[in-house]
Amino acid sequence: MTNEEVHQLVCMISARDFQKTFRHEAFFNRRLKTTGGRYMLRTHNIELNYTMYELFGLDELIGIIKHELCHYHLHLEQKGYQHNDRDFKQLLAEVGAPRYCASIKHPAAKTLYKHHYVCNKCGQSYERKRRVNIMKYRCGKCSGQLLEK
Known part of the structure; x- marks a missing residue:
């Protein structure tokens, strides 16, 4: 799916589900990693995560678009557009x-x-993210000397 196609999809969903027009830009931002999409307050643009579309398909993308359009329309109407607002x-x-x-x-x-x-001494195995000082620390099971493998 291209940026033009996703923009047309956002315009169609806005007209169908919100009965309002979407007058700004919607596009994929391939740098998004942890969020499905985001609504930009200053530019009123909507950025969408392309990886979400690849992994979960069109249904998940439509859900993300609806979510971001809720932010968009409420912000333009000067109503509560944040996640914890009643509106x-x-x-x-x-x-x-x-x-x-x-x-x-x-x-x-x-x-x-x-x-x-x-x-x-006993062969007990330990895995650690951080390095351990083997001169200072001993085995918790038998107090034997630790060797780094």
Whole structure:
């Protein structure tokens, strides 16, 4: 899907579900990583996460667009457009927009252990993110000396 197609989709959803026109720009921002989309207060543009579209498809993208259009229309009408405002929650319910988007699990978010230690006496294994001073610390099981593997 191109930026022109997503802009047409936003205009169509705004007219169909909100009965209002969308007069600004809507486009994909490929740098977005943790959010589905965002409404820019100064420019009134809507930026959408392309990865959300790739992973979850058109239905999830439509939900994100509805959510951002709630921010857009309420802000232009000078009503409560923030997540905790009553006007925002009401409009979300009226148009069937989700409050939160699906979660993207990044492979980098997994716990990566860089250091591996083994007890010299009993063979107990320890994995740590941070380095351990093996001259200062001992095995918790048998008090044996630790060796870095």
